Amino acid sequence: MEVDKAEEAPKANGATEPTVEAPAVATVDAKLKAVLALVERSVKQKDTRLLIGRLLRQTASVRKQLTPSSVKAFLQQSLPADLESRVFLSAHVEQASASGMDADEATTSPQCEAATVIPEVELYAYLIVLLFLCDSQQYKLARAVAENAVARVGQFNRRTLDVIAARIYFYYSLTYEQMGELASIRSALLALHRTAVLRHDAIGQETLMNLLLRNYLHYNLYDQAEKFRSKAQKADQFRSGQQYCRYLYYLGRIRTIQLEYTEAKDCLQQALRRAPTIAHGFRITVSKWLILVRLLLGEIPDRQEFAQPGMSAALQPYFELTQSVKTGDTVTFQQVAQRFSSVFLSDRTHNLITRMHQNVIRIGLRRINLAYSRISLAEVATKLHLASAEDAEYIVAKAIRDGGIDAVIDHDGAFMASRERVDVYSTAEPQAAFHARIAFCLDLHNEATKAMRFEPDAHRRKAESSEARQERLAAEQELAKALEEDDGEDF
Amino acid sequence: MEEVKQDFRLDLAQKVFLIKTADVGDVDREALKAEVIATLLKDNLSPLYQHLATELGWELDAAKLAEMQAANSAKLAKLEEKRKDAEENLGETEVRDAMLAKAEYLGSIGDREAAVVAYDAVEKKTASGGALVDLLFSQIRLFMLYGDWSRVKSLVARAQTLCEDGGDWERKNKLKVYQGVLALYTRQFAAAADLLLDSTATFTASELFPYSRLIFYAVVAALPTLSRAELKKRVVDSPEVLAVVHCLPGCQPLLEALYHCKYRQFFTAFLEVVGSMRQDMLTHHHVRHYSRELRAVAYAQFLESYKSVTLESMAAAFEVSPAFLDAELVEFICAGRLHAKVRACMGTAQIRL
Numbered sequence: 054m055e056v057d058k059a060e061e062a063p064k065a066n067g068a069t070e071p072t073v074e075a076p077a078v079a080t081v082d083a084k085l086k087a088v089l090a091l092v093e094r095s096v097k098q099k100d101t102r103l104l105i106g107r108l109l110r111q112t113a114s115v116r117k118q119l120t121p122s123s124v125k126a127f128l129q130q131s132l133p134a135d136l137e138s139r140v141f142l143s144a145h146v147e148q149a150s151a152s153g154m155d156a157d158e159a160t161t162s163p164q165c166e167a168a169t170v171i172p173e174v175e176l177y178a179y180l181i182v183l184l185f186l187c188d189s190q191q192y193k194l195a196r197a198v199a200e201n202a203v204a205r206v207g208q209f210n211r212r213t214l215d216v217i218a219a220r221i222y223f224y225y226s227l228t229y230e231q232m233g234e235l236a237s238i239r240s241a242l243l244a245l246h247r248t249a250v251l252r253h254d255a256i257g258q259e260t261l262m263n264l265l266l267r268n269y270l271h272y273n274l275y276d277q278a279e280k281f282r283s284k285a286q287k288a289d290q291f292r293s294g295q296q297y298c299r300y301l302y303y304l305g306r307i308r309t310i311q312l313e314y315t316e317a318k319d320c321l322q323q324a325l326r327r328a329p330t331i332a333h334g335f336r337i338t339v340s341k342w343l344i345l346v347r348l349l350l351g352e353i354p355d356r357q358e359f360a361q362p363g364m365s366a367a368l369q370p371y372f373e374l375t376q377s378v379k380t381g382d383t384v385t386f387q388q389v390a391q392r393f394s395s396v397f398l399s400d401r402t403h404n405l406i407t408r409m410h411q412n413v414i415r416i417g418l419r420r421i422n423l424a425y426s427r428i429s430l431a432e433v434a435t436k437l438h439l440a441s442a443e444d445a446e447y448i449v450a451k452a453i454r455d456g457g458i459d460a461v462i463d464h465d466g467a468f469m470a471s472r473e474r475v476d477v478y479s480t481a482e483p484q485a486a487f488h489a490r491i492a493f494c495l496d497l498h499n500e501a502t503k504a505m506r507f508e509p510d511a512h513r514r515k516a517e518s519s520e521a522r523q524e525r526l527a528a529e530q531e532l533a534k535a536l537e538e539d540d541g542e543d544f
Numbered sequence: 545m546e547e548v549k550q551d552f553r554l555d556l557a558q559k560v561f562l563i564k565t566a567d568v569g570d571v572d573r574e575a576l577k578a579e580v581i582a583t584l585l586k587d588n589l590s591p592l593y594q595h596l597a598t599e600l601g602w603e604l605d606a607a608k609l610a611e612m613q614a615a616n617s618a619k620l621a622k623l624e625e626k627r628k629d630a631e632e633n634l635g636e637t638e639v640r641d642a643m644l645a646k647a648e649y650l651g652s653i654g655d656r657e658a659a660v661v662a663y664d665a666v667e668k669k670t671a672s673g674g675a676l677v678d679l680l681f682s683q684i685r686l687f688m689l690y691g692d693w694s695r696v697k698s699l700v701a702r703a704q705t706l707c708e709d710g711g712d713w714e715r716k717n718k719l720k721v722y723q724g725v726l727a728l729y730t731r732q733f734a735a736a737a738d739l740l741l742d743s744t745a746t747f748t749a750s751e752l753f754p755y756s757r758l759i760f761y762a763v764v765a766a767l768p769t770l771s772r773a774e775l776k777k778r779v780v781d782s783p784e785v786l787a788v789v790h791c792l793p794g795c796q797p798l799l800e801a802l803y804h805c806k807y808r809q810f811f812t813a814f815l816e817v818v819g820s821m822r823q824d825m826l827t828h829h830h831v832r833h834y835s836r837e838l839r840a841v842a843y844a845q846f847l848e849s850y851k852s853v854t855l856e857s858m859a860a861a862f863e864v865s866p867a868f869l870d871a872e873l874v875e876f877i878c879a880g881r882l883h884a885k886v887r888a889c890m891g892t893a894q895i896r897l
Contacts, residue, residue, distance in 0.1 A: 425874075426896065427888060428887075428888045429889065466889075468889060471885075
């Protein structure tokens with residue numbers, strides 16, 4: 054499960070030598086100042102959408118370059134000196150830097166001019182400190198900051214604060230998870246979720262629901278997770294793509310454990326498709342679960358799925374497992390499962406592997422059915438390493454009943470004969486296949502239509518002048534470019 | 545035209561490959577290692593020595609290395625001198641020749657990056673398309689030595705565009721051979737067969753390998769991919785192939801077995817051919833795939849003439865045990881290569897289509 058976070062922690066902390074820092078600090082400074090200006094502007098316009106988009110993207114780009122001195126400089130600049138949060142945060146940054154880095158130079162940055170700041174700026178400062186501490190793996194300090202942050206957020210009821218608050222909740226849960234104390238915050242998260250629902254805080258709702266699901270699944274409380282998920286109020290449209298991705302993944306896992314493999318496969322496939330390409334850890338985990346669900350459904354995943362760039366090493370045990378399942382040989386399957394048991398245990402997919410024994414036999418049976426038009430049950434037993442011909446008969450009978458293979462058993466002659474292969478186009482199969490595909494495309498179309506958003510004042514706007522039009526086109530281009538650079542860093 | 549000697553780098557590459565690959569039996573690795581080291585020392589191939597030492601885990605003799613590097617730099621200095629001299633006193637062609645000499649020297653000692661830079665410089669001075677293509681060929685051989693096949697691929701693509709724009713026939717034929725080799729390495733047996741069989745009549749690229757080797761690759765690539773009519777026309781009846789094939793181990797019997805349906809000798813010949821494939825650096829990785837393909841072709845061909853045949857008689861035809869054949873058939877039927885079904889009852893088995 055840790056891989057879910059691993060994908061977000063950038064590879065290197067921006068720790069350069071202090072002497073080279075002066076120019077780096079300046080650019081970080083400039084970026085953070087720009088972000089603050091953005092925050093203030095959007096609060097004035099009460100435009101939360103702008104917050105969600107550009108704020109988070111810019112934060113993501115700044116994140117890698119944060120160092121203790123730059124964070125301190127930022128704190129000094131943005132928060133008024135007498136605000137207790139600033140004292141608290143600076144102390145923590147000091148602690149963090151004392152434990153890791155070399156001595157800072159005395160940065161002479163401008164002190165904060167304003168006497169008070171809007172809560173968004175203050176909580177954004179909290180967020181920056183949290184990001185910095187988490188990235189430098191100092192989770193104890195981060196936890197203290199997160200607790201404080203959540204308490205502070207609770208004192209406000211502003212919709213413009215929602216996005217930043219949602220991020221803070223995420224890091225709150227993350228720090229507790231890293232310290233191994235997830236269970237203790239469960240009630241707090243539930244309370245926060247209730248509040249978010251009451252206040253129609255959509256992004257908060259989504260984030261908290263995912264955090265709670267993760268909490269339950271961490272301790273394998275699948276029943277509770279499902280109960281929570283079914284009873285909690287959700288919006289029909291998820292605002293944040295990344296939250297939806299996560300939600301689908303957790304849902305897929307719940308469905309797998311509940312033995313509803315078709316639904317699980319659906320959810321996991323969607324999660325994989327929607328995941329941003331740079332979210333490697335997430336994609337690897339989802340792929341692993343998807344492979345196992347497909348094997349449990351009786352279909353063998355293609356070789357291409359294992360050969361994706363960056364994922365092939367992690368998926369290697371699963372590839373070998375798939376190969377042993379494909380041959381339908383229980384002996385090799387057991388051997389492979391034994392060999393990689395530590396990997397499966399650490400991935401927490403071990404119990405799924407144990408469920409697969411039956412599937413291996415079923416697949417072996419299918420191969421025999423394909424190759425032999427008639428074969429004695431004793432031979433079936435030897436080929437599948439079953440105990441006796443009787444066992445084989447029972448298993449074959451069950452498989453025929455379940456629709457896994459197309460055959461008849463002749464009990465007196467003690468053999469199994471496959472039925473004549475009928476022309477598939479005379480059955481209803483092609484129609485069903487077409488129907489499924491068409492339904493998928495239409496669903497996609499409908500969802501896209503429903504997800505379109507229009508500006509609330511569009512119908513009232515007069516015809517725009519040419520400058521306004523150019524401005525709008527330029528803004529749209531910038532947005533498109535920024536969207537292209539994958540923002541998997543966000544959540 | 546007299547046959548050019550094989551580029552010593554490819555010979556070296558083959559030896560290094562044999563040393564590196566653990567699962568090739570019957571190979572005296574110590575002797576090969578001694579040979580390789582002797583060649584390295586004789587010609588002062590210091591970059592290659594370093595590269596191989598790290599890759600194969602040999603201990604690096606620092607003194608020898610220093611010696612070799614000194615010899616290299618001395619030679620390079622001399623070549624630089626010549627080039628400067630040519631620039632000042634002689635004409636363009638001499639300058640180019642001097643630069644080419646330098647590039648070739650760098651290529652021959654195995655210094656990849658410097659060689660590429662030097663070759664690029666020569667390219668700028670080269671006008672004729674044919675000479676350009678020759679330069680590309682030398683670079684390709686250099687990269688084959690290092691096993692850097694992605695570079696080889698890009699260089700072959702460049703050479704192809706150059707030849708299409710206007711190259712003489714000799715270069716085009718050579719290019720075919722290089723492309724065939726690349727296809728063989730990347731498991732595109734059909735393309736490889738096509739290219740290599742085409743170039744049997746006009747083979748001039750013996751710096752890659754001798755003629756007999758070309759025929760070996762061509763036949764090996766052709767067997768699982770060509771239809772029977774094509775096989776007869778281009779391989780069985782081809783005078784070039786017939787001239788050489790008897791000295792290649794196992795090829796002639798395998799060809800006969802497959803074409804003239806002498807299945808009894810199929811497996812023995814097959815094992816011989818696969819053995820020599822395993823020892824060759826271009827085909828080693830494809831042995832498993834190749835053996836599956838060839839077996840599928842053989843079984844499918846056998847079953848084509850029957851409506852139903854007992855497992856025993858088929859096993860007798862191929863001179864294998866019925867149990868072995870049973871397992872094979874199940875595998876190929878499930879993979880969809882054979883359109884047949886086995887009907888096993890009362891101890892005997894019948895294969896029905």
